[in-house]
Amino acid sequence: MKALFNPFRYIAGVKALIMGLIFIVASALMLYSGNYIQDSYIHIGMADAPLWYVFAMQIVWWLLPALLLYLCGVVLSKSKIRIIDILGTTAFAQLILLMMIAPMLLPAVVSSTLEMLSALQSGAVPDMASQTPMLIYGIWSTFCLILFYIWNYNAFSVSCNVRGWKAILVFIAIQIAMILVGMLL
Amino acid sequence: MTTKKNFPTICPSCGGQLSVKSLHCAECDTTVNGDFAIHPVLRLSAEEQQFVTAFILCSGSLKQMAADMGLSYPTVRNILDEIISKLQNYESSI
Numbered sequence: 187m188k189a190l191f192n193p194f195r196y197i198a199g200v201k202a203l204i205m206g207l208i209f210i211v212a213s214a215l216m217l218y219s220g221n222y223i224q225d226s227y228i229h230i231g232m233a234d235a236p237l238w239y240v241f242a243m244q245i246v247w248w249l250l251p252a253l254l255l256y257l258c259g260v261v262l263s264k265s266k267i268r269i270i271d272i273l274g275t276t277a278f279a280q281l282i283l284l285m286m287i288a289p290m291l292l293p294a295v296v297s298s299t300l301e302m303l304s305a306l307q308s309g310a311v312p313d314m315a316s317q318t319p320m321l322i323y324g325i326w327s328t329f330c331l332i333l334f335y336i337w338n339y340n341a342f343s344v345s346c347n348v349r350g351w352k353a354i355l356v357f358i359a360i361q362i363a364m365i366l367v368g369m370l371l
Numbered sequence: 372m373t374t375k376k377n378f379p380t381i382c383p384s385c386g387g388q389l390s391v392k393s394l395h396c397a398e399c400d401t402t403v404n405g406d407f408a409i410h411p412v413l414r415l416s417a418e419e420q421q422f423v424t425a426f427i428l429c430s431g432s433l434k435q436m437a438a439d440m441g442l443s444y445p446t447v448r449n450i451l452d453e454i455i456s457k458l459q460n461y462e463s464s465i
Binding site for chain 1: 441442443444445446448449452456
């Protein structure tokens, strides 16, 4: 159970970074195959973008908060922290995004989404029975989103040896900043 | 076979720090009385003392310790930092 919420007690550094980069590449390939793109920190949108651009966006939305967390860790922590740990743990946390993206490619979820979009565009009320896959996906993605924040906080906490209200406030501030940057871009 | 008891450092009655009043030689039955201070390392918990022992035995290599304990490097470093902080507090309180 501990590992589910805080895998960074057991994995960090280069090993986590290599695995994280594999998750990022896999996510980019999945997004590209479904004509999706991570257009902001925690938002997936539809776009007909080239693979390199989809991959670059994945890297940007991982690296930007990771570097901010590292800088805050340098200021807050009394320990000698390593950048490889924060990069590795936050990259490993991208597994949650992969878990969010993978079901988006399921035919049932795709058809359910397209059906709802066309119903909304024509002003009709979407048939609720056909929306079941999307509803299940909604619950799954909410669970993943909560886990994504828990993992990223624990990545910050373990890598930088910071705890308590100061660490939580800094983490929340960075998450809000990332969402605002995503909205501005 | 007698079981070895853990060395108590905290008073079970009031929670204060204990000190050694008496030492006994099992060979010649001599008892030395006095007021002996407990070394800061002995004030650590049994798990923390085990950690310090393991740290010395692997020549201070946190990477080796992380591999042996099945934990990540920063987790092991954080445990060490916590012990350092405790020892510094004990030292400053003497």
